[in-house]
Amino acid sequence: MESEGNQLFPVFLKLNQLHTVIIGAGPVGLEKLSAVLAQSGHARITIIAEVVCSEVAELAARLPQISLFNKSYAAADLAHGDLVIAATNNNVLNEEIKRDAHALKLLVNVADKPELCDFYLGSVVKKGDLKIAISTNGKSPTIAKRLKELFNEALPAELDITLQQMSQFRNTLEGDFSAKVKKLNEVSAVLVESEQKVEPKAVTVSKPSYPKFRLLIWLTIVASLAILIAVFWNREPQFQAYVAEINPMFYWFLFGGFVFAMIDGAIGMSYGVTSTAFSLSMGIPPASASMGVHLSEVLSCGIAGWMHYRMGNINWKLFKLLIIPGIIGAVSGAYLLSSLEHYSAYTKPFVSLYTLILGWVILKKAFSKVPLHKDGKIKKIGLLGLGGGFIDAVGGGGWGSIVLSSLIAGGRNARFSLGTVKLTRFFIALLSSLTFVTMLKSAHWEAVAGLVIGSALAAPIAAKVSNRISAKSIMVSVGIIVIAVSLRSIILFILKVI
Numbered sequence: 001m002e003s004e005g006n007q008l009f010p011v012f013l014k015l016n017q018l019h020t021v022i023i024g025a026g027p028v029g030l031e032k033l034s035a036v037l038a039q040s041g042h043a044r045i046t047i048i049a050e051v052v053c054s055e056v057a058e059l060a061a062r063l064p065q066i067s068l069f070n071k072s073y074a075a076a077d078l079a080h081g082d083l084v085i086a087a088t089n090n091n092v093l094n095e096e097i098k099r100d101a102h103a104l105k106l107l108v109n110v111a112d113k114p115e116l117c118d119f120y121l122g123s124v125v126k127k128g129d130l131k132i133a134i135s136t137n138g139k140s141p142t143i144a145k146r147l148k149e150l151f152n153e154a155l156p157a158e159l160d161i162t163l164q165q166m167s168q169f170r171n172t173l174e175g176d177f178s179a180k181v182k183k184l185n186e187v188s189a190v191l192v193e194s195e196q197k198v199e200p201k202a203v204t205v206s207k208p209s210y211p212k213f214r215l216l217i218w219l220t221i222v223a224s225l226a227i228l229i230a231v232f233w234n235r236e237p238q239f240q241a242y243v244a245e246i247n248p249m250f251y252w253f254l255f256g257g258f259v260f261a262m263i264d265g266a267i268g269m270s271y272g273v274t275s276t277a278f279s280l281s282m283g284i285p286p287a288s289a290s291m292g293v294h295l296s297e298v299l300s301c302g303i304a305g306w307m308h309y310r311m312g313n314i315n316w317k318l319f320k321l322l323i324i325p326g327i328i329g330a331v332s333g334a335y336l337l338s339s340l341e342h343y344s345a346y347t348k349p350f351v352s353l354y355t356l357i358l359g360w361v362i363l364k365k366a367f368s369k370v371p372l373h374k375d376g377k378i379k380k381i382g383l384l385g386l387g388g389g390f391i392d393a394v395g396g397g398g399w400g401s402i403v404l405s406s407l408i409a410g411g412r413n414a415r416f417s418l419g420t421v422k423l424t425r426f427f428i429a430l431l432s433s434l435t436f437v438t439m440l441k442s443a444h445w446e447a448v449a450g451l452v453i454g455s456a457l458a459a460p461i462a463a464k465v466s467n468r469i470s471a472k473s474i475m476v477s478v479g480i481i482v483i484a485v486s487l488r489s490i491i492l493f494i495l496k497v498i
Contacts, residue, residue: 291334
């Protein structure tokens with residue numbers, strides 16, 4: 001008699017070394033294909049289908065390891081497979097596929113038919129090299145999805161750093177297998193120590209009160225500034241006169257810098273493109289707009305780079321390959337854009353076109369179901385840094401979206417790539433800013449000051465707020481806004497020429 005409970009045996013398959021055959025290329029086939037690629041971007045896949053949806057065709061055209069055959073299914077299609085996924089809307093055909101797969105001793109998954117499946121494609125939590133598979137034995141995929149969301153939020157992203165450090169530590173150990181296991185158990189015991197083992201003072205004072213204490217400090221600073229401004233406003237007529245003389249554009253950019261920094265903190269990108277698009281729409285020349293963006297990023301990127309350095313997230317070999325070409329590209333772009341400041345009326349539409357393209361890229365990423373995967377890592381790192389630095393200076397942004405996206409899509413570790421790009425970004429922003437300040441005669445300082453102060457005010461709370469906002473919603477909003485303001489600048493230029 002079969003015992004009660006979940007009888008599944010969890011395993012982790014090396015899909016990049018196996019051949020997966022998927023029958024069906026409609027919406028269900030796309031879902032199964034996306035699930036396989038999400039876990040192994042180099043999985044070798046053959047797709048058999050009479051009707052192929054556009055998304056599947058696009059993936060097959062882009063990824064060389066996918067073979068797509070637009071034809072009717074035949075038993076011979078399974079001859080060289082290791083795993084089979086039946087994703088058609090024909091129940092009779094799905095049962096036929098299962099029989100053919102079993103005849104060849106192959107495991108098969110039949111979409112939406114748990115009773116016909118030899119294995120399930122469960123929900124998976126990914127934190128770098130850590131993977132946690134969740135199964136409800138086919139009873140409720142919705143519950144598995146909710147548990148995945150819970151684990152994704154509860155498990156810190158820094159856990160992957162711990163895994164890398166443990167791997168390095170394990171390689172330094174000497175002795176037999178038992179001795180190594182004992183030592184690793186001692187080192188990793190801190191991960192499962194209960195809170196009861198911690199001294200009461202440490203628990204009640206340090207850990208729980210720290211977030212509240214930090215919030216209290218922040219509120220105190222804001223309140224103090226508000227009180228000081230109120231006192232000066234009521235007691236010093238000169239202060240009132242000074243504030244009254246400030247260009248209203250400063251306040252627009254103060255608000256804009258705050259909002260754009262909050263967006264960047266939520267999705268990790270788009271500060272440059274949103275700030276630049278906004279600046280151009282407000283009549284700021286491209287060079288001054290780019291200078292404002294880079295000056296406001298010097299402090300934030302410096303702090304972020306330092307934090308990544310302290311956490312061990314810097315790939316120093318990658319840093320050395322990026323930094324010199326990136327600086328050369330950034331300084332060259334800043335010098336060129338500053339030299340053309342007199343022709344800002346003509347350069348502005350080209351920069352607006354660039355932000356329009358970036359806005360479309362952001363919007364496309366928001367709806368992308370499957371991340372880009374390419375074979376092998378980016379080889380020409382120096383050329384990538386040179387181009388990224390130049391475009392970043394000329395367009396007022398793009399270092400992160402161009403360089404970081406290319407590195408991750410090329411197969412590099414996301415965390416180490418992020419840390420390295422953030423640190424190099426500090427030097428890119430610093431050298432670009434110095435070039436702009438040296439070259440420009442008129443810099444629209446009210447706009448620059450607004451961006452710098454606004455982004456600085458947003459920095460302490462951006463990360464906290466980002467945990468409560470949907471990244472997809474923000475990316476869609478950003479994409480639409482950037483496209484709209486970029487189109488506005490281009491249309492105004494065309495109307496002016498006409």
